[in-house]
Amino acid sequence: MTDASPHGRLKVFLGMCPGxxxxxxMLLAARALAEQGTDLVVGVVETHGRKETAALLEGLERQPMAKLPHRGxxxxxxxxxxLLARRPPVVLVDELAHSNAPGSRHPKRWQDxxxxxxxxxxxxxxxxxxxxxxxxDIxxxxxxxxxxxxxxxxxxDRADSIELIDLSPRDLLRRLEEGKVYLGDRAQAAAANFFRPSHLTALRQLALRYTSERVGVDLHDIRSQRRHAPSWRVRERLLVAVGPSPFSPxxxxxxxxxxxALDAPWSAIAINTDETLSPDDAQRVSRHLALARExxxxxxxxxxxxxxAGLLAAAREQGATQIVIGKSPRHRWRDHFRPPPALALLQSSGDIDVVAIEPGVLDETPAPPSTSSPPPAGRSATLREIAVAAIVAGVLAALGLLVFPWLGADNLALLLLCGVILGGxxxxxxxxxxxxLLSGLLWNFLFTEPFHSFEIHxxxxxIMFVALTIAALSIGSVASRLRRRERALSRQQSHHARLLEITGALTGPQSDPRTLGHCLETIMTLFRRPCALRLRDDATHELGPPHPAGRLELDPRDQAVAEWVFEKRQAAGHGTANLPEAAALHLPLQGRSFAMGVxxxxxxxxxxxxSDREILAAIAAQLGLALERDHLLRAxxxxxFLERSEQLRRSLLDHVSHELRTPVAIIGAALDALENEVPGRDLAPEMRAAHRRLRRVVDQLVESARLETxxxxxxxxxxxxxxxCETARERSQDDLTxxxxxxxxxxxxxxxxxxxxELTLAVLVNLLANAGQHTPAGTAIDLDAGLAEPDRLRFRVRDQxxxxxxxxxxxxxxHRGPHARPGGLGLGLSIVAGIVRGLGGTVTAGNATPQGxxxxxxxxxxxSDHPPA
Structure with a gap:
């Protein structure tokens, strides 16, 4: 079963129910693999007291269970x-849907x-x-x-193989009676409740249908590999509308x-309108979207x-062919004036299919309304606005009473209409x-005959009363739409401003602690929560200490979770499926190759x-890429630098070995002559020349090392x-001969x-030695000295x-010229340049006129004319 892929392969044994x-x-398949020589380990297997199952476990290696203390x-x-430390090629894990005990790394066994x-x-x-x-739910x-x-x-979906273990309801009930499923009273209770023939038949149909869907997907993948096969059908894409309703899951x-069933991609979307959601509703929408992503x-x-309009825009942007929406409860009078969303969507969908579903079963029971709890924010704002509007109407009526004797009822109605427009x-x-309504009623009650009566003669x-009402409705509707659009644009602008501010903070070099500090401060300011940042240590390749700009103190448990996140490159902690008992949320700063921090x-x-989690994930991804970019640049x-150093090392070894070969050969020949006592041969000059050559090599290497450090x-x-100048000539006399x-x-x-x-002499000696070594015998060499400026001394070395x-x-x-004579390391002039820079001067080289x-x-x-202070 094992292949060379980086991820393991998954085989699922699927059944309609227990027994x-x-x-x-699964154990039969494991024993077959073991007989073929595969190294496998039993992670966990529940026999439920079945002797046949327990017999198949004999001879298989079993991993000891972990002990977790919980409530005594x-x-x-x-x-x-x-298991991860043992790393066997194959592991057996029974009951994939099992919930782990509290304190485990993951809440569910499928996450393990x-x-x-x-x-x-x-x-x-x-x-x-x-x-x-x-x-x-089915x-x-x-x-x-x-x-x-x-x-x-x-x-x-990622399983490489799904094997259906099928058994007819009659055979399963017989196994239940024989005690091969449950024992004792548990078997009787199961037969009376869950293990009914009708239930088992329906579950068997579900298992068979799911397996047939999987076979259809596999067949589609196989057919898609045939280049010239005609397309069987157009690709479907589903879009499901999600909200705070308990029906959404x-x-x-x-x-x-x-x-x-359609082998189609799908997406879930929550439309955020101007309706203010309570914190509980906002968290519920977040959980529903997280479920959809899961x-x-x-x-x-x-x-x-x-x-x-938002659903249709999202469907057309994503290329969805079907919109799945839940049926809303029917309200007789409200639906008469305003159709429910499903009906409005069906009327406006055009070529997009609309599937309205009655979920039928609540996934979670909504909490009953509490009389003591405050009303939602949206309802409170509406009530306050209605109260303010009533006060404004009263103020307008009071002002109307003051000017009524001069303006009359008709002109006063126009003024009230202007007030309604401004209020709208x-x-x-x-x-x-x-x-x-209040302006119209007060106008009728106070300013039209009969006075102090609502009768209209x-x-x-x-007509004036109707005009006031229609104008108010029209302007109110337009103003409400403009306000909704303004709020939506404001939220979008805030969302984009967050990302732009973070992106701007990431433009600087992330290796600079000030840049990271500014980025961390920006994140804490945007989300109004303390944060902590731990980066990868380039030396140890482990998490380093927290960044000093962070304000979140991590306890030992959260530090361990952060290290797990860094190692596994998965989000963990509060609100996630990994280590959810942690106090904080930990996100990996994932680059393209490895995690750069947490x-x-x-x-x-x-x-x-x-939305906050999505923004945080995007920020973490951007920060990870930016850190990885800086890391790669440094690398x-x-x-x-290492390549240049290696080139210099190789060049140095080549030059030193070549330069030492000649004097060593001279000294060896001189020693041979001394041993043989060759008469008439003066060996001192040859040995002195070899000594000078060796000394020059050593001096140049030492001087070069001094300059490097x-x-x-x-x-x-x-x-x-x-x-x-005379001292420089004396030290160079051998090369100037x-x-x-x-x-x-x-x-x-x-x-x-x-x-x-001394440093100036080293410069002049190297220049004179270079001139003497690289010019033909008999050609002149000149050393000129003089002031270029009152505080700058110029030396010129010229040859022919x-x-x-x-x-x-x-x-x-x-560097050695193409016509250079044998000998020399090519370090003299580089030493000259290094010393001159150290002295604060300049050195230039060029060809003289007519030659040299x-x-x-x-x-x-x-x-002496300008002595130092």
Missing amino acids: VGKTYA TVLEEMDLDG VVELLEAGIDVLTTLNIQHLESRA VRGICGVPVRETVPDSLL ALIRRARAMAG LGAEASILEATDLV LRFALPGTLTLA DPRDA LSISPENGGLTF IHHAE GQVQPQPEWWDLLDL GHPFAIHIASGTPALVWLDG GPGLADPARVFDRF AEFVIELPVRT
Whole structure:
């Protein structure tokens, strides 16, 4: 079963209910693998007292169970860490839908299986059809029994093999009577309740139908590989509408089952209108979207002013062919004026199919309204607005009483209409309607005959009253739409501003602690929650200490969770399926290759909404990529540095070995001659020349090392300029032999100069030695000295040799010209450049006229005319 893929393979033994023989079939398959030489381990297997099943376990290696203390007792669970440490090719895990004991890493056993698969371990497991998430509501409707333990369909979608273990209801009931399913009173209770022939037949049909859907998907994949096969049908895509309703989970599961039957991608969307949701409703929407994502959907939230328009816009943008929506409760009078969303969607959908589903069974029971609890925020705002509108109407009527004697009823009606229009621009529809009705009634009651009565005798008064009401309704409706759009745009702008601000904070180099600190401060400001940031240590490749800008103190448990997140590259902690008992939410900063750290955020002041989690996940991903980019840049620079160092090392070894070969050979020959006592041969000059050559090599290597470590520190003192030049000639006399040499000091140059004489001598000696070694014998070499400026001393070394082939590279380390004579490391001129830079001067090289090479050095000095302070 094992292959070379990075992830393990999953085989599921699927049955319609307990007792059909799933565990027995899994053990038979395991024994067959063991006989073929496969190394496998039993992670957990429940025999339920069945002797046939227990007999198949004999001879198979079993992983000891983990002991978990809980409320004074010790519970046993599958030892996930032990299996990961053992890393067998195949692991047997019974009862995939099992809920783990409190304190386990994962709440569900199927999450343990996912971690085993991610570690490259193959898994054999068992599952009943009623524990499949998309079938749980159907099973509840059939059997009347709630299914508490479920497995997401997305896990079975990744299964490499699903084997149906089928048994007829008659045979299963016979096994139940024989005690091969349950024992004693439990068997009798099962026969009277769950194990009814009608229930078993329906469950068997569910299992067979799901297996046939899987076969259809596999056949579709096989046919899709045939290049020239005609398309069988157009690809479907489903979109399910999600809200805070307790019906939404059942609707999501139904949509998942439909998508599986159609082999179609699907997505879930929540339309966020201007209606203010309570914190509980917002958290419920987040849980519903998380459930949809867990079942394999693309989940998102869309800002829109209208539910129907938002759903249609999302469906057309995603290319959905079907919209799945729940049927809303019928309200006779409200539906007469405003059709329910399902009907409005059906009327406006065009070529998009609309599937309106009655979920039938509540997934969660809504809490009864409490008389002591405050009204929702939206209702409170509406009541306040109605009260304000009533006060405004009263104020307008009072002002009307003051000016009524001068304006009359008709003109006053126009003024009241202006007040209604202005109020419609401020209030929503309920407030505007209240203002209009009260203004009209007060106008009729106070300013039309008969006074202080609601009777209308004059047709003009009736027309005016109707005009006030229609104007109020029209303006209120338009103002309400504009306000909804404004709020939706404001929310979208806030959402985009968050991402833009974080993106701007990530533009700087993430290796700079100030950049990371600013980014962390921005995250804490945006979400109003303390955060902590731990980054990957490049040296140990483990999580480093928390960033000092963070304000979240992590306890030892949360620190351990953060390390697990860093290792497994999965989100964990509060509100997730991994280690949910942790106090904080931990997100990996995932790059393309590895995790760069962990971002931890506290869920205090209420849990994080789905939108907040999406934004945080995007921020963590961007931060991970930015950190990985900086890490890769540093790695590239380090690799380039190592490559240059290796090139220099190889070049140095080549040059040193070549340079030492000649003097060593001379010394060896001289020793041979001494041993043989060759008469008449003076060996001293040859040995002295070899000694000088070796000394030059050693001096150049030492000087080069000093320059690399930055140990050139000028120590100036007074020097006689002519003595300085003469000393340089004396130290270079071996290389100047056979060359006419002259020293020229420009007129007006002070005799004493304030500089580092030893370093200046090292520069001049290297330049003179270079000139003597690379010019033909008999050619002249000149050394000129003089002031370029009052505080800068210039030296010029000129020869009459062949010149420089590449003046720009003569100061590179180990560079030797194409016509250079044998000998030398190519370090002299690089040493010259390094010393001159250390002295604060400049050095240039070029070809002289009419021939030869010329080197010009300028050094900052003090002269006897300008002594130092």
